[in-house]
Amino acid sequence: xxxxxxxxxxxxxxxxxxxxxxxxxxxxxxxxxxxxxxxxxxxxxxxxxxxxxxxxxxxxxxxxxxxxxxxxxxxxxxxxxxxxxxxxxxxxxxxxxxxxxxxxxxxxxxxxxxxxxxxxxxxxxxxxxxxxxxxxxxxxxxxxxxxxxxxxxxxxxxxxxxxxxxxxxxxxxxxxxxxxxxxxxxxxxxxxxxxxxxxxxxxxxxxxxxxxxxxxxxxxxxxxxxxxxxxxxxxxxxxxxxxxxxxxxxxxxxxxxxxxxxxxxxxxxxxxxxxxxxxxxxxxxxxxxxxxxxxxxxxxxxxxxxxxxxxxxxxxxx
Amino acid sequence: xxxxxxxxxxxxxxxxxxxxxxxxxxxxxxxxxxxxxxxxxxxxxxxxxxxxxxxxxxxxxxxxxxxxxxxxxxxxxxxxxxxxxxxxxxxxxxxxxxxxxxxxxxxxxxxxxxxxxxxxxxxx
Numbered sequence: 001x002x003x004x005x006x007x008x009x010x011x012x013x014x015x016x017x018x019x020x021x022x023x024x025x026x027x028x029x030x031x032x033x034x035x036x037x038x039x040x041x042x043x044x045x046x047x048x049x050x051x052x053x054x055x056x057x058x059x060x061x062x063x064x065x066x067x068x069x070x071x072x073x074x075x076x077x078x079x080x081x082x083x084x085x086x087x088x089x090x091x092x093x094x095x096x097x098x099x100x101x102x103x104x105x106x107x108x109x110x111x112x113x114x115x116x117x118x119x120x121x122x123x124x125x126x127x128x129x130x131x132x133x134x135x136x137x138x139x140x141x142x143x144x145x146x147x148x149x150x151x152x153x154x155x156x157x158x159x160x161x162x163x164x165x166x167x168x169x170x171x172x173x174x175x176x177x178x179x180x181x182x183x184x185x186x187x188x189x190x191x192x193x194x195x196x197x198x199x200x201x202x203x204x205x206x207x208x209x210x211x212x213x214x215x216x217x218x219x220x221x222x223x224x225x226x227x228x229x230x231x232x233x234x235x236x237x238x239x240x241x242x243x244x245x246x247x248x249x250x251x252x253x254x255x256x257x258x259x260x261x262x263x264x265x266x267x268x269x270x271x272x273x274x275x276x277x278x279x280x281x282x283x284x285x286x287x288x289x290x291x292x293x294x295x296x297x298x299x300x301x302x303x304x305x306x307x308x309x310x311x312x313x314x315x316x317x318x
Numbered sequence: 319x320x321x322x323x324x325x326x327x328x329x330x331x332x333x334x335x336x337x338x339x340x341x342x343x344x345x346x347x348x349x350x351x352x353x354x355x356x357x358x359x360x361x362x363x364x365x366x367x368x369x370x371x372x373x374x375x376x377x378x379x380x381x382x383x384x385x386x387x388x389x390x391x392x393x394x395x396x397x398x399x400x401x402x403x404x405x406x407x408x409x410x411x412x413x414x415x416x417x418x419x420x421x422x423x424x425x426x427x428x429x430x431x432x433x434x435x436x437x438x439x440x441x442x
Contacts, residue, residue, distance in 0.1 A: 098330065115333065115335055194354060
């Protein structure tokens, strides 16, 4: 029985799990949907009530009936032969997605995580509601395109940050730009032009002693405190990796229980949670990313996430 | 062309979300005028990144891992800078993609690889 890993070509976490499964002599085949159809062939036949056949990559092949589990790591979109027109490419894309995606979806195996559930979990407003319902503390949050609402929120809470709901980066003018979480100042409030042109997220600033990334793998939880040693990193640790230090920590039992409830509510087997831990040692939920990274933490403080993932994928459906 | 992020009622396509292509050319559109440009984009800054993205490595189909030009698995490389005491896996956001540019639909976008930055793997 084979573990099927769907991932970007460049993914150190996927690399680590491939190596771990290999050590255990657990067959694993890694594919990137970007290889389809040029570098990968699908041969799937429905007969006797189930899909049989195989996926063939440049060096490996996996029989659909031999798959025990699937690890979904946000693989890339299909790449088609050059020369297709726009409509032809769109057609090919839709057919590929419904064909390859549909066959994979039909496999009666463990998914870590199911892509449709991961997509749903990507909606941050939903995350906050689910987290609060699970008993986790959630900072007051505003999502609006109203300048008036934004000023009201800022007046009520004093210290407020703004952060993206989706990607923190865009490509424009031939370059790549990134926006980190930022504290609002009076200057921000004097000119809010453009706020009305899409949804914006604002959140009450929570006094923080440090932040924490908590990786949940099924029922296992691995928590790492992220200590920031620069002003920028104290607002958003992603803005200054050189100013960070790490430490394995044990979340309070109530937080662990809440994480479990969030995972079950969203139907996830893997999730990367971000928390703020206040001076009072209260843990405030910020977000969960069903595709969040863990590998750099494993390297820093040796939290055994890769073995836990390998355990889960090796076991498959109970 | 409408992507998943433009279509909050998840389409069939959105139920099998794929990240954008790694080969997509960066759009050259300039920012719109002040007041029209979404307010949240004002704080966008250039990514400071040593060297290029996705250079000095390739995917090894046989071993099923990323490797350096000379075939050394990226996992075993200590640091792309050679001097950093921080994780070679950590760095500024380096995801190869931003939201959908091929008309399709990455879900939680690129935080997926934000934490990872083997921009210039160095062979030990």
